[in-house]
Amino acid sequence: MGSITDTEIIIEAVLFASGDPVSLDKIAEIIGHDRKTTRVLMSNLIYKYQNASRGIMIRQIDDGYQLCTKPELDEYIQKLGTVRKRQGLTPAAYETLSIIAYNQPVTRAYIEQVRGVNSDSVIQKLIERNLIREAGRDDSPGKPKLYETTEEFLRVFGFSSLKDLPPLEMNDIPEVMENVPLD
Amino acid sequence: MGSITDTEIIIEAVLFASGDPVSLDKIAEIIGHDRKTTRVLMSNLIYKYQNASRGIMIRQIDDGYQLCTKPELDEYIQKLGTVRKRQGLTPAAYETLSIIAYNQPVTRAYIEQVRGVNSDSVIQKLIERNLIREAGRDDSPGKPKLYETTEEFLRVFGFSSLKDLPPLEMNDIPEVMENVPLD
Amino acid sequence: MKSALTNACTLKLENFEGPFDLLFYLIEKNQIDIYDIPVVVITDQYLDYLNAMQELDLEIASEFLVMASTLLHIKSRMLLPEREPVEEEAADPREELIIKLLEYKKYKEYSKVLSEREEKWSKVHYKLPEAIPETFAENEIEVSPVILRSCFLEVLKRYRDKMTDVSKKMKRILDHEKVSLRAKIRELLGLLKKGIKICFSKVYNTRKKSRLEVATGFLAVLEVVKIGYATVEQHADFGEIYVTPCDKKKNIDPMILAEDD
Numbered sequence: 001m002g003s004i005t006d007t008e009i010i011i012e013a014v015l016f017a018s019g020d021p022v023s024l025d026k027i028a029e030i031i032g033h034d035r036k037t038t039r040v041l042m043s044n045l046i047y048k049y050q051n052a053s054r055g056i057m058i059r060q061i062d063d064g065y066q067l068c069t070k071p072e073l074d075e076y077i078q079k080l081g082t083v084r085k086r087q088g089l090t091p092a093a094y095e096t097l098s099i100i101a102y103n104q105p106v107t108r109a110y111i112e113q114v115r116g117v118n119s120d121s122v123i124q125k126l127i128e129r130n131l132i133r134e135a136g137r138d139d140s141p142g143k144p145k146l147y148e149t150t151e152e153f154l155r156v157f158g159f160s161s162l163k164d165l166p167p168l169e170m171n172d173i174p175e176v177m178e179n180v181p182l183d
Numbered sequence: 184m185g186s187i188t189d190t191e192i193i194i195e196a197v198l199f200a201s202g203d204p205v206s207l208d209k210i211a212e213i214i215g216h217d218r219k220t221t222r223v224l225m226s227n228l229i230y231k232y233q234n235a236s237r238g239i240m241i242r243q244i245d246d247g248y249q250l251c252t253k254p255e256l257d258e259y260i261q262k263l264g265t266v267r268k269r270q271g272l273t274p275a276a277y278e279t280l281s282i283i284a285y286n287q288p289v290t291r292a293y294i295e296q297v298r299g300v301n302s303d304s305v306i307q308k309l310i311e312r313n314l315i316r317e318a319g320r321d322d323s324p325g326k327p328k329l330y331e332t333t334e335e336f337l338r339v340f341g342f343s344s345l346k347d348l349p350p351l352e353m354n355d356i357p358e359v360m361e362n363v364p365l366d
Numbered sequence: 367m368k369s370a371l372t373n374a375c376t377l378k379l380e381n382f383e384g385p386f387d388l389l390f391y392l393i394e395k396n397q398i399d400i401y402d403i404p405v406v407v408i409t410d411q412y413l414d415y416l417n418a419m420q421e422l423d424l425e426i427a428s429e430f431l432v433m434a435s436t437l438l439h440i441k442s443r444m445l446l447p448e449r450e451p452v453e454e455e456a457a458d459p460r461e462e463l464i465i466k467l468l469e470y471k472k473y474k475e476y477s478k479v480l481s482e483r484e485e486k487w488s489k490v491h492y493k494l495p496e497a498i499p500e501t502f503a504e505n506e507i508e509v510s511p512v513i514l515r516s517c518f519l520e521v522l523k524r525y526r527d528k529m530t531d532v533s534k535k536m537k538r539i540l541d542h543e544k545v546s547l548r549a550k551i552r553e554l555l556g557l558l559k560k561g562i563k564i565c566f567s568k569v570y571n572t573r574k575k576s577r578l579e580v581a582t583g584f585l586a587v588l589e590v591v592k593i594g595y596a597t598v599e600q601h602a603d604f605g606e607i608y609v610t611p612c613d614k615k616k617n618i619d620p621m622i623l624a625e626d627d
Contacts, residue, residue, distance in 0.1 A: 006236075010259045013238030013252040017260045017491035019202075030262045053189075055196030069496075073196040077496070079213045080201055089509060091517075091604055098518035114525050157511050166515035202495035242490070250493065257489035266491060272484070275383050277477035285476070297469055300384035300429045340480055341487035349479055351472055 007031050008045055012067075021064030092122045097131060101153070101165055105135040105146035123147065131156065190214050191228055195250075204247030204334075243343040245334055272312075275305045280314060280336070285351055288318040288329035306330065314339065385433030386470040388415060393467075400467060403460055405444050409437040436463065524573070550579075550586035558596055558611040566607035 010031055015022055028038040042058070042065055049057045055073055059066050069077055089097065096119055099111050111119045126132045135148040149162070159165065193214055198205055211221040225241070225248055232240045238256055242249050252260060260266060272280070279302055282294050294302045309315045318331040332345070342348065382388040392411050393400055416434055419426050443459040557564055570583035587609055590596045600607045 009236055009238040009253075010256060011238070013256040013491075014259055014263060016199075016239050016250070016493055017252050018263055018265065019493045022263070026263070030259050053192055055192045055194065056199050067199070069196040069200050070192075073193060076193045076197055076213050077200045080197060080205070080209070088603075094513060094517040095521050098514045099521060101514060102518050114521055116525070116528065157509050157514065159511070164511075166511050168515065168519070199493070200496040202493045240490075251490040254486055254489035257491075260491050272481070274477065277480050278383060278473055281473045281476040281480055284480075285473070297466075297473060298384055299386040299433070299466070299470065300427065339487060340483045342483075349476075351476065 007033075007041065008048075011042075011045060015058065015065060015067040018066075021059075021061050021066040024063045024065070027065065090122075092119075093126060096122045097126060097149070097153075100126075100132055100147050101149050101162070102168065104148040104162075105138075106148075107138050107140075107144040107146055109144055111147075190216075190224065191231075194225075194228060198241065198248060198250045201249075204242075204244050204249040207246045207248070210248065242338075242341075244337050245344055247334075249338075273305070275302075276309060276314075279305045279309060280332070283309075283315055283330050284332050284336070284345070284348055287331040287345075288321075289331075290321050290323075290327040290329055292327060294330075384427070385430050386467060387474070388412065388430070389433070389467060390471065390474065400471075401464060403464070405437065405441045405460060409434075409441045412437055527573075547582055547585055547589070550582050551589050554583070554586045554590050554609075555595060558590070558609070561611050563611075564609040566609060 011027060014027065014030055024035060024038055024042070027042065028035050031038065031041075033041065042060070046058045046060065046065075055069060056067050057070050059068050092115075095115055096111055099114055100106055103110065108119060108123060111123070123132070127134075130150055130152040132147050132153065133150050135146045137143040138146050153159075154161065154164075157164075194210060197210065197213055207218060207221055207225070210225065211218050214221065214224075216224065225243070229241045229243065229248075238252055239250050240253050242251055275298075278298055279294055282297050283289055286293065291302060291306060294306070306315070310317075313333055313335040315330050315336065316333050318329045320326040321329050336342075337344065337347075382391065389408070389412065392398075392408055392415075393403065396407065396411075398404065398408070413434060416426060416430060419430075440459045440463065554564075554569075557569065566584070566587065570580040572580055575583070587596070587598060587607070590609070591598055594612060596609050596612050598607055598609050
């Protein structure tokens with residue numbers, strides 16, 4: 001393998017297989033040239049990769065050379081990463097969120113009264129997802145925590161403010177809601 | 184090197200960064216084409232790499248694609264001194280693998296019938312090396328386990344899919360396959 | 367005293383994969399036509415090998431001994447003079463052995479192909495994956511303001527129903543007492559008999575039936591699936607559960623069909 005091109009083929013394979021930087025000395029040893037010739041060769045090669053239609057390039061680090069992807073392609077490579085699965089809200093989360101959204105600030109007791117089931121874990125999940133947060137404490141006995149929606153809630157639902165919540169018609173709301181006990 | 188399109192640049196970067204095989208679906212998603220177009224694109228790209236003055240090439244393994252160095256450059260890569268030599272397989276392992284490859288999914292009884300010897304431990308070793316895996320159970324009495332080859336099998340032996348297996352000489356005694364009892 | 371054969375083959379002995387492998391070695395060594403094996407010669411040589419193995423205190427796998435007896439059996443049949451000419455051509459006692467040998471040979475040869483391919487492909491080298499950070503899709507929660515609103519109205523309505531309709535509530539409480547799994551299974555089997563796919567939420571709806579009833583209904587579905595009278599499918603989390611009648615019936619427990627007291 002005497003011609004320049006053949007040497008370049010060898011260098012590409014060696015740098016690829018290594019993954020890590022390969023020293024100038026090592027490259028020189030492998031292709032059977034002296035340091036000086038190898039350095040010139042590497043400079044040429046770096047230039048070629050930079051200007052060729054390649055997704056990868058050669059980076060010089062101290063006296064070593066390493067293959068890496070071109071920075072401008074980063075956005076595509078990011079897509080390789082495991083993306084946490086797009087998750088919808090569970091019906092329980094929707095329900096709880098809607099009660100909080102339309103009645104905030106609101107206590108857990110109120111939510112549970114309306115839903116008829118324990119809502120502890122679903123409230124925790126909504127807090128973890130930053131859709132609701134604690135908002136002080138109620139004045140009622142026991143000083144229960146209050147919950148309200150967050151900016152993230154607005155962002156996720158595409159509201160600019162809470163006024164954007166789809167309006168409820170008056171006859172939708174049963175008068176009974178006023179009477180929900182807070183025990 | 185033939186003309187390389189922007190899409191091909193992206194694919195090169197993505198395959199390089201991945202190191203592992205990247206599925207056709209994933210590539211299609213990243214470059215924003217449908218499966219069919221992507222498949223054609225990959226075939227072209229495999230061909231281009233093969234014929235260009237490159238040290239690396241693209242391998243197809245099932246529905247995935249992976250970059251690797253060209254085999255003829257092995258001697259240079261060995262000089263890096265970082266490559267671990269694979270432990271070869273025993274003749275028993277090759278024998279068992281070829282029986283499984285051509286008859287999968289297949290029971291241990293069938294393998295032992297053909298080989299004439301107990302094949303328990305060799306099957307275990309092949310499973311440990313991830314060259315074969317269990318593939319459910321046969322409907323025959325006793326519901327024996329079935330075995331099939333893995334993607335690693337394709338990778339190690341350089342097949343892109345099971346369709347690549349070299350044809351067996353079937354003209355010897357055609358009915359032989361039917362005659363081997365399964366018990 | 368060790369025979370010449372013993373000495374010559376000491377190294378090779380342990381390497382035979384099995385009786386077929388040893389037979390092949392002998393066939394190739396003697397340049398024999400596989401379709402016309404001289405059984406006497408081969409059997410003698412085969413037994414020589416086993417003897418050699420014994421002399422060397424090598425453990426002889428039982429499969430080798432089974433093959434030895436097979437060979438001896440074939441040999442005896444070949445040596446026996448045919449007493450009376452049979453009308454049909456008598457089956458060659460070697461036939462079964464030949465078939466097995468050919469089958470084995472096929473894979474033996476293919477082993478070589480595999481080994482060569484492995485040799486070639488062990489020369490390609492891969493690169494370790496780059497560390498690509500996990501990206502989070504936190505801002506991709508699928509939401510809809512409309513669903514938010516309807517959820518709220520739904521939950522309000524449920525609450526109102528619960529609070530206002532005391533009589534309904536009492537009836538539900540009374541119904542609770544009546545819910546039995548067996549009754550639910552019978553009810554479900556009755557529906558399935560019509561041969562149509564059932565939507566679970568249509569039959570057992572929390573708005574129309576008590577929680578206990580719906581829960582028991584769900585257990586009934588599981589039971590009916592278990593005894594093979596139906597299959598279930600659900601295409602999405604929290605989605606509709608479809609119950610489809612099934613032909614593959616197993617034995618049904620008569621207790622299930624028995625009337626409650």
